[in-house]
Amino acid sequence: MEQVSHLIGGERVDGASTLDISNPSTGQAIRRLACADTATVAQAVAAAKAAFPAWRDTPPARRAQVMFRFKQLLEEHAERLVQLISEEHGKTLEDALGELKRGIENVEYACGVPELLKGEYSHNVGPGIDAWSNFQPLGVVAGITPFNFPAMVPLWMYPMAIACGNTFILKPSEKDPTSSLAIAELLQEAGAPKGVINVVHGDREAVEALLDAPDVKAISFVGSTPIAESLYARGAASGKRVQALGGAKNHAVVLPDADIDNAATTLMGAAFGSCGERCMAISVAVCVGDDTADRLIETLQPKIAELKVGPGTDKGLDMGPLVTNEHRDKVLGYIEDGLRSGAELLADGRGLSVPGHEDGFFLGGCLFDKVTPQMRIYREEIFGPVLCVVRVDSLDAAIELINAHEYGNGTCLFTRDGEAARRFADKIEVGMVGINVPLPVPVAYHSFGGWKRSLFGDLHAYGPDAVRFYTRRKAVSQRWAAPFEKAHAEFNFPSGS
Numbered sequence: 001m002e003q004v005s006h007l008i009g010g011e012r013v014d015g016a017s018t019l020d021i022s023n024p025s026t027g028q029a030i031r032r033l034a035c036a037d038t039a040t041v042a043q044a045v046a047a048a049k050a051a052f053p054a055w056r057d058t059p060p061a062r063r064a065q066v067m068f069r070f071k072q073l074l075e076e077h078a079e080r081l082v083q084l085i086s087e088e089h090g091k092t093l094e095d096a097l098g099e100l101k102r103g104i105e106n107v108e109y110a111c112g113v114p115e116l117l118k119g120e121y122s123h124n125v126g127p128g129i130d131a132w133s134n135f136q137p138l139g140v141v142a143g144i145t146p147f148n149f150p151a152m153v154p155l156w157m158y159p160m161a162i163a164c165g166n167t168f169i170l171k172p173s174e175k176d177p178t179s180s181l182a183i184a185e186l187l188q189e190a191g192a193p194k195g196v197i198n199v200v201h202g203d204r205e206a207v208e209a210l211l212d213a214p215d216v217k218a219i220s221f222v223g224s225t226p227i228a229e230s231l232y233a234r235g236a237a238s239g240k241r242v243q244a245l246g247g248a249k250n251h252a253v254v255l256p257d258a259d260i261d262n263a264a265t266t267l268m269g270a271a272f273g274s275c276g277e278r279c280m281a282i283s284v285a286v287c288v289g290d291d292t293a294d295r296l297i298e299t300l301q302p303k304i305a306e307l308k309v310g311p312g313t314d315k316g317l318d319m320g321p322l323v324t325n326e327h328r329d330k331v332l333g334y335i336e337d338g339l340r341s342g343a344e345l346l347a348d349g350r351g352l353s354v355p356g357h358e359d360g361f362f363l364g365g366c367l368f369d370k371v372t373p374q375m376r377i378y379r380e381e382i383f384g385p386v387l388c389v390v391r392v393d394s395l396d397a398a399i400e401l402i403n404a405h406e407y408g409n410g411t412c413l414f415t416r417d418g419e420a421a422r423r424f425a426d427k428i429e430v431g432m433v434g435i436n437v438p439l440p441v442p443v444a445y446h447s448f449g450g451w452k453r454s455l456f457g458d459l460h461a462y463g464p465d466a467v468r469f470y471t472r473r474k475a476v477s478q479r480w481a482a483p484f485e486k487a488h489a490e491f492n493f494p495s496g497s
């Protein structure tokens with residue numbers, strides 16, 4: 001089997017140990033992944049540190065030229081990359097292409113880095129004194145990414161980090177790392193000097209080595225909440241800048257005046273696209289009034305029955321498999337828990353078999369009604385093709401419900417009522433809000449991030465926040481004395497009078 005290696009200092013490096021990478025549509029191991037131990041991570045940190053001084057001093061306009069070439073190469077290699085994403089993750093080819101395109105938008109934004117790094121200047125802040133702030137790179141920074149977007153989430157991070165003058169170490173998910181590596185290699189082909197982008201693979205040991213390395217100045221993490229929270233605490237305790245994006249439970253509120261056909265159609269994609277393995281997936285439909293719930297369910301049920309499920313690399317499908325067998329077992333456990341706790345399973349995707357792919361990790365669409373806030377299927381992130389319907393009697397009750405949830409990543413309201421939409425957007429304690437837009441993922445020039453236990457840290461991912469995250473501000477005050485002007489000692493803070 002082909003080995004997926006590390007990329008360190010511009011060279012492919014084998015692993016001390018390996019892990020199997022499986023194709024979730026067949027259940028078969030298809031590649032072997034090199035895994036990094038502490039010594040391998042130290043090698044990557046040393047390579048990134050060595051590359052930093054020259055890259056820091058490369059003018060931003062030249063760094064931007066590398067990003068322009070990178071964008072072009074990503075487009076030229078899109079077909080191969082999309083195939084790799086789909087083969088290891090399981091998502092459909094069309095969805096993989098969508099993910100890649102959203103990732104490329106972040107490269108496009110990074111192409112504007114000379115403009116984004118422009119400092120702030122004030123002339124004559126005191127007699128003969130000018131002052132300015134500029135933004136300087138941090139040094140070696142690292143990114144740790146989840147399985148569900150092996151192309152897009154790394155591209156949220158390193159194009160901007162590197163365009164700002166940092167050098168980078170990526171630790172992609174061990175479940176589907178091949179496209180992440182292939183993309184990083186394209187950045188090198190685009191002209192990033194050796195050591196500017198490095199990739200180390202593995203799991204906990206590699207992450208902990210990055211967290212403990214004094215030369216790593218900042219860490220961007222995207223993954224589940226328990227790991228985000230502990231990584232944030234450990235990284236901050238050792239003086240690093242950390243942003244750690246975590247899990248989610250995204251609610252869509254449906255008001256009685258909503259266009260139910262449109263709401264149901266868009267909810268299908270938002271709940272079941274990518275098999276529900278998206279941090280912005282809608283996993284709860286909050287219906288205001290029993291009549292709204294009944295109409296929505298009646299419209300959803302035949303659509304769920306018609307979902308086309310199969311290997312992601314086949315054309316024209318709605319959903320592929322879940323990423324691993326363990327993950328499918330976890331989702332099945334939630335379905336059983338929901339039944340035990342009294343929720344009504346109106347669409348049951350268990351037992352779905354895809355002919356010719358009996359060993360694949362498939363699960364059909366599931367719909368629960370009469371879900372209550374006490375149930376585990378409501379409280380916890382399932383990360384599978386399971387949509388829960390909760391019934392409430394007013395918009396205010398829906399807002400109160402969502403605000404009481406520990407997660408606050410995304411949410412959406414379906415309505416034709418402008419006042420209700422305005423109130424919802426104002427009062428809801430969630431970081432990304434859609435009005436008749438079920439997946440309100442911000443475009444690349446707005447930043448992405450949730451509230452509450454969906455994000456640990458201050459700054460959101462990509463967009464303008466990324467420029468601030470990957471740089472530190474330096475404020476310079478400068479005086480040039482006029483000829484023969486004598487300086488005098490100032491023992492007191494200037495009072496201005």
Ligand code: NAD
Nearest residue numbers: 145146147172173203204207223224227245246247248279
């Ligand atoms: P995960 O937390 O299991 O893994 C994320 C990364 O952490 C991987 O690189 C993994 O190798 C590493 N890791 C795993 N266990 C670790 C440990 N004990 N110590 C240190 N590192 C460890 O997440 P996942 O299953 O790959 O991804 C799914 C999760 O990511 C979901 O919870 C989803 O909501 C979340 N997610 C969030 C966002 C967001 O923007 N908020 C985006 C995508 C995914």
